[in-house]
Structure formats: C-alpha cells, structure tokens
Amino acid sequence: MVDTVRPLRDRVSAPESLPLPSHPDVAAWRPATVADIDGIWQLDRAMDRVDHPNYLATRDEIAEDFGFSHFNPALDSLVGLDAEGRIVANGMVMFPPGQQTLVRSVLHGGVHPELRGRGIGRELLAWQLGRAKQQLASSPKTLPGWVIAFSDERAPQNARLYERGGLTLARHFLALERVLADPIREIALADGIRIAPYTPELSAAVHAARDEVFMDHWSSQPISAEGWDAFVGAEVFRGDLSFVALGPGPGGTEEIVGFILTTVNEDDWERQGFPGSYISLVGVRRNWRGRHIAQALLSVQLAASRAAGHERATLDVDSASATGALGLYTGMGFTPTNREFAFTHEF
Ligand SMILES: CC(C)(COP(=O)(O)OP(=O)(O)OC[C@H]1O[C@@H](n2cnc3c(N)ncnc32)[C@H](O)[C@@H]1OP(=O)(O)O)[C@@H](O)C(=O)NCCC(=O)NCCS
Structure with missing residues (x-):
C-alpha cells in the first residue's frame, strides 16, 4: 500500500x-x-x-x-x-x-x-x-x-x-495497425450526435475534453496549456485528419463529447513500409460512452486517411485499458504489431 x-x-x-x-x-x-x-x-x-x-x-x-x-x-x-x-x-x-x-x-x-x-x-x-x-x-x-x-x-x-x-514492469502498450483497403463500416449515431472536422477554434474545448477523458487512462494527468499548444501546433499534427463528436449541451448548444486526433510523419513512411497516419488520441466523455461514438470517430478518421492516400492507420493502446479500448480497436479491424513496456518505481 x-x-x-x-x-x-x-x-x-x-x-x-x-x-x-x-x-x-x-x-x-x-x-x-x-x-x-x-x-x-x-x-x-x-x-x-x-x-x-x-x-x-x-x-x-x-x-x-x-x-x-x-x-x-x-x-x-x-x-x-x-x-x-x-x-x-x-x-x-x-x-x-x-x-x-x-x-x-x-x-x-x-x-x-x-x-x-x-x-x-x-x-x-x-x-x-x-x-x-x-x-x-x-x-x-x-x-x-x-x-x-x-x-x-x-x-x-x-x-x-x-x-x-x-524499476518494475507496470504495463504494456500494444502498437496496432489497420489496413485501409479493408472495408470501413459506416457507424450510425443517435439523433443529436454528429461528427465534425477538428478546427483550431475548438482547441481549448478539445483540450478540456481530453483532460477529463484521460483521467480514466493509466498514469495520465492533465496536460498544461503549453503542452497542449505544442501538440496541436506540431508540424506532424493533422487537423484535417482529426475530428470531434458533438452532442446536445445546455441551453440548445452543442458540446464536445468525443475526439480523435491524428499525426502524420512522412519521414517515417519509408522505414515503416507504408504511407500512414498515427491516431494519437481517442476519447469519449464518460456519460457518452457505449453509444458507438468512438467507433464512429474511428470510421470517419479511417475513411479520411484512406482518401488522403494512406495505406494504414496506426495507434498505441494500453493492453489493460479499463475502458475497453483494445476491444474497440480490434473490433474496428486493427491488429497488434509491436509492444512497448512501461516501467515504474512507485513512492
Ligand atoms: C475507449 C473509449 C474511447 C470508448 O469510447 P465509446 O464511445 O464508449 O466506445 P464505443 O461505444 O464506440 O464502443 C465500441 C466498442 O468498443 C468495445 N468497448 C467499449 N467500451 C468497452 C468496455 N468498457 N468494455 C469492453 N468493451 C468495450 C465494445 O466492443 C464496443 O462495441 P459494442 O458496443 O458493439 O460491443 C472511451 O471509453 C474512452 O474515452 N476511454 C478513456 C480514454 C482512452 O482510454 N482512450 C483510448 C486511448 S488508447
């Protein structure tokens, strides 16, 4: 203890x-x-x-x-x-x-x-x-x-x-790949929930949603404003391959209920063996989970990535994700490639 x-x-x-x-x-x-x-x-x-x-x-x-x-x-x-x-x-x-x-x-x-x-x-x-x-x-x-x-x-x-x-082995993360030529299922969402492109105006709201959602992710903590700005401002960040899910908010407004954020590093394509995108962050706010919003976000991202000429999408997942992320990805056609280990010394 x-x-x-x-x-x-x-x-x-x-x-x-x-x-x-x-x-x-x-x-x-x-x-x-x-x-x-x-x-x-x-x-x-x-x-x-x-x-x-x-x-x-x-x-x-x-x-x-x-x-x-x-x-x-x-x-x-x-x-x-x-x-x-x-x-x-x-x-x-x-x-x-x-x-x-x-x-x-x-x-x-x-x-x-x-x-x-x-x-x-x-x-x-x-x-x-x-x-x-x-x-x-x-x-x-x-x-x-x-x-x-x-x-x-x-x-x-x-x-x-x-x-x-x-240090001791605490966790392992799986790298997953998805072949984009394979069929991509379209996912229907309940009335009032829709997927929209990510735009820089949404940055602060997506940052807040990320911090809230990732409190359920092993070892995650809120990201500072400068850390977030560095992430969405990085050369490899691809707003055009990133999306949000919007749902009904207070007073007839819409609020962010989920997000999928993508990076692309073309320098890696030759060594990885295919042109592809990397899904950095996927999240759905707690009260909105289990309604296929994550599946819908992935489906839209995969289709956009395919349309951009990519052959595969990749991501990393906590193999023991308490919120079932691994099952979500394998259900969407992703298969494991490599593993990364996290070592900790806990005080
Ligand atoms: C993982 C997460 C994105 C799933 O969002 P979601 O919108 O609830 O997922 P969906 O409703 O689209 O679920 C799709 C499938 O994932 C699987 N799944 C989702 N949650 C699950 C759970 N708690 N246990 C087991 N399987 C689960 C199911 O196979 C489900 O399909 P089904 O309902 O047809 O059986 C969400 O729980 C989350 O934001 N978690 C915290 C952040 C995180 O860990 N992100 C992933 C980082 S790698």
Whole structure:
C-alpha cells in the first residue's frame, strides 16, 4: 500500500547533490543546452533506428521539451560527449505539471548504439534516478509519486537496465495497425450526435475534453496549456485528419463529447513500409460512452486517411485499458504489431 498520507518530500529521500557520471569512453558529461537540440536529435535517431525503426524522434519533439517552462536543462538533463564532441549519451528527466492524482518524473534518453554494452547506460540511469528523486522530493503533495520510463520490446537491453535500476514492469502498450483497403463500416449515431472536422477554434474545448477523458487512462494527468499548444501546433499534427463528436449541451448548444486526433510523419513512411497516419488520441466523455461514438470517430478518421492516400492507420493502446479500448480497436479491424513496456518505481 502506497503511503500517500505524508507529502512526497517526507517520503522520498533524494541525494542533495548529483555528481556527474564518469566512464572511460565518455570524454565529458555536462547538462544539455538549447544548442544541443540537433546533437540530441542525431543521437535519438541513431538509437531509434535500432530500437524501433518504424518511428524516429522528430526535431520538433526535442525542441518542444526545451521550450517547456517546467524543464530546466541545467538541472533536468545530461549529455555525454565523445572525444570529438559528439553527443553519445543523453538523459532527460521531465517533471510535468498537472499533478492531479499522481506526481511523475519521466525518464528519456539512452546511449548511442555504437557504445552500448559498456556500462554507460548504468551510469546515466543512476544519475537520472537521482534527479527524479530530487524532483519527487521537492513536492509537497500527498499523492503517489512515480518514476516512469518506457522501453520498446525490440530493445530488451533498455528493459534489463531499468529492472537493474530498481524499476518494475507496470504495463504494456500494444502498437496496432489497420489496413485501409479493408472495408470501413459506416457507424450510425443517435439523433443529436454528429461528427465534425477538428478546427483550431475548438482547441481549448478539445483540450478540456481530453483532460477529463484521460483521467480514466493509466498514469495520465492533465496536460498544461503549453503542452497542449505544442501538440496541436506540431508540424506532424493533422487537423484535417482529426475530428470531434458533438452532442446536445445546455441551453440548445452543442458540446464536445468525443475526439480523435491524428499525426502524420512522412519521414517515417519509408522505414515503416507504408504511407500512414498515427491516431494519437481517442476519447469519449464518460456519460457518452457505449453509444458507438468512438467507433464512429474511428470510421470517419479511417475513411479520411484512406482518401488522403494512406495505406494504414496506426495507434498505441494500453493492453489493460479499463475502458475497453483494445476491444474497440480490434473490433474496428486493427491488429497488434509491436509492444512497448512501461516501467515504474512507485513512492
Ligand atoms: C475507449 C473509449 C474511447 C470508448 O469510447 P465509446 O464511445 O464508449 O466506445 P464505443 O461505444 O464506440 O464502443 C465500441 C466498442 O468498443 C468495445 N468497448 C467499449 N467500451 C468497452 C468496455 N468498457 N468494455 C469492453 N468493451 C468495450 C465494445 O466492443 C464496443 O462495441 P459494442 O458496443 O458493439 O460491443 C472511451 O471509453 C474512452 O474515452 N476511454 C478513456 C480514454 C482512452 O482510454 N482512450 C483510448 C486511448 S488508447
């Protein structure tokens, strides 16, 4: 039973100072700065090509992290450089706001494939765990505190590293694919409920709906305004392949009852083997569930994606989704491809 009576700052013992790691194959360690965005991107791409070649980090994602007001690179990041000054290791420890039911320290990073198996990752993870504990120990909240890290099934060395670092496997997520040439069922909705295109004017209302809906999703917390703006403002976000479900609201108005939001990264098409769209977020507000609204949103998204010339749609789902999301997707013709593991250390 997690002790959530005492505040995290009394429950988590954190190192006061964090010495830089040391390793014979790393010439220098230091915090990252915005000037390192390209170097970190190159490292991430080299790692992703090996760990999960069907999707690679975008430069935008890394730049976004550096833009968040809750990220202080001087304290929350570390890079390791080789003798030529190339970034060969990177660790980021994100401490997102919006801690409604859970306080999370999220670990990202890794070691260049050419330098793996030499103990650099262990050094890096030890530093990250120290920083994560400092973050959690800074919190006055009486909530559970989690260190959380993700690892693709195709990169088992990451999983071993996390387990050796004291994290435990908490959950697995399934990547699913749907062939768009297969028939797409049209779904009829009850009177008063309709699907409409996403438009930027709906952004704030969809953000509110997302935060409400995803409180039912494992480990999810509200997204900050800047986090949301970064998501819908990203180059890969595709408003034209995103939709909302509208239902009757108070006083004859319509309100958002569901949404489906899509990204497309054409840079991934060659490696993933097909042109496709990625369904980032699907949600239906609680009082509106079980009325086939999610099915209708998926049906419209799949048809739009097919019309855009895509061959497959992809998404990720929590394999143990309490709201039945996996059954929803398999029922709509999606089949599993890869798995990703979530590891946690819970305080
Ligand atoms: C998952 C979610 C989007 C489903 O929305 P919904 O509008 O209720 O789904 P639908 O009514 O279209 O359900 C379609 C099918 O999904 C399956 N399904 C939906 N909820 C289910 C549940 N609680 N248990 C089992 N199966 C379920 C059923 O097969 C259902 O078809 P049927 O009614 O013909 O049997 C909604 O519960 C939600 O927003 N959950 C929280 C956010 C989330 O987890 N999103 C998915 C992230 S990957």
